[in-house]
Amino acid sequence: MPKTPANVKPMDVLKSALSRNVLIDVKGNREYSGILEGYDVYMNIVLQNASEIINGENKGVYDRVLVRGDNVIFVSPSKGDGS
Known part of the structure; x- marks a missing residue:
């Protein structure tokens, strides 16, 4: 059955x-x-090569980031990530 x-x-x-990028x-x-x-x-959620953006401004790039689930508002697969 199709999704x-x-x-x-x-x-x-x-x-x-x-x-993929998210x-x-x-x-x-x-x-x-x-x-x-x-x-x-x-x-x-664990991300590789993660950019942290605060109030629209890039604050840094990290090799690996763990985002605690109770802080997540939404997750969106990024468009234009080559996949």
Whole structure:
């Protein structure tokens, strides 16, 4: 059965985004953009080569970042990541 918006599950979206660029919006006007390396059922997310963006300004790039799931507002697979 093809995936329609009614039967797409959040974990399916994360699974399909593994090893691809994602944008994560978190509490406190922060965003992280990087390659999705892993996640768990609590939405704890590990990114590689992650940029931290605060109030629209890039504050730094980190080799690896763990974003705690209870801070996540949304996760979006990035367009234009070559995949």
